[in-house]
Amino acid sequence: MQWQQGKPDITLSRGDLPLALRSIPDPPRRLYCRGDPAALERPAVAIVGSRRCTRQGRETAFALGRGLMSQGVSVVSGLAYGIDAAAHRGALAACGDGSALPAPQRPATIAVLGSGLGNIYPRAHAGLAAEIVAAGGAVLSEHEHDEGPRKHHFPARNRIVSGLCLGVVIVEASDKSGSLITARLALEQGRDVMAVPSLVSSPLSAGCHRLIRQGAALVEQTEHVLEALGLEWSQPDTTTAEPTDVVFDAVGATVTTADEIIAATGLPVEGVLERLMELEIDGLVGTHGGGYVRLPAPAGGSVR
Secondary structure (H helix, E strand, O other): OOOOOOOEEEEEEEHHHHHHHHOOOOOOOOOEEOOOOOHHHEEEEEEOOOOOOOOOHHHHHHHHHHHHHHHHOEEEEEEOOOOOHHHHHHHOHHHHHOOOOHHOOOOOOOEEEEOOOOOOOOOOHHHHHHHHOOOOOOOOOOOOOOOOOOOOOOHHHHHHHHHHOOOEEOOOOOOOOHHHHHHHHHOOEEEEEEEEEOOOOHHHHHHHHHHHHHHOOOOHHHHHHHHOOOOOOOOOOOOOOOOOOHHHOOOOOOOOOOHHHHHHOOOHHHHHHHHHHHHOOOOOEEEOEEEEEEEOOOOOOOOO
16 A cells, blocks of 8 residues: 555644644644544544564554554554554554444544655655555644654654543653653643553663653553553453464565565565564564575564
8 A cells, every 4th residue: 555645635723633632731733634634533542662672562562552442442653663563553453343333433543753744754654654544544744744754853743642642551662762752741741651561671671660660550451551541441352363473474484585475465565574674683584595584483482
C-alpha cells in the first residue's frame, strides 16, 4: 500500500480539535490530518517506547495495541521504528474485531508525525501510514505538508501524542529516552502514566523502572491498562489464534531472496525489509549469498 504524497490533507483549526487536546497547556494552533478526523474523538491510549527495542518489547507493544483495540480503545503513537510501529501494527491487526460497532464508536490507530504529511518519517513507514488511513485511522502533523523532520519537532510532537489520550504506556525506555518526555508531558496534562517492567539488567528497562518507582502504574497486559484507567474489561475470545510472524515464516533454512519473501508475504516492500532487519538484529535470520537464511532460535526463544 502506497502513501499518496500529493493527496489533499484536512486542516483542523484549534476549534476543530477534540476538547482534551485543546485543553493541554500548549495546544497546537492547527493540525493537518490524513484520514478520518472523527478518530480523534474516541477514547485512546498512547503506546510509546524505544526505537531500537527488543523482541520482547515489540511483542508486548503489539499485544497491547491489539488488546486495547479489541476492547474499543484507540491506540496513538508516533510511527517511529520499534515500539511505536509494533503498537500501530497490533492495533491494525485488531481492526476487524470492532467492526460490529457503529462507525463513530469504532476504535482506530492514530500516528502523530514530527514531519509534514508529504514527508513521512521514517520514510520506510510510508506504507504503514497508508494502512492506518485505510483502516479508518488518522495520521496527524502540525507541520507544513513538505516539511522534513527536525530534532526539536519530536519533543513537541509528544505533547500531542499524550494530549489525545486518557493515558500513556511506556514499553521499553532507557534512562534518557525521548519516551520519558512523553511521560512528563502526560503528567503535566493530567494524564495517567503506565510502564511495563522488564529485566533489571537491560538498559531499556531503566526508564520504565524509574517511572514505576516514581508512581507510574505497573502494567503487563491490556487488562492492567484498562484497570489503571478505570475502564471496563471484557474477556476476549481465547479461541482466536495469536498472530504469526509471516516474514520470519517466509525465510527458509536455505537462502531465500528478499523478492521471494516479499512475494510470499504480500506485504509492502519497506515493511518486509524493516522486519528482516529486526530479525537480523535479534539473531534469528542472517544474510547469506544475496538472500536471507533462518538461524537457530535462542533456547526458549520465539518470534510469535
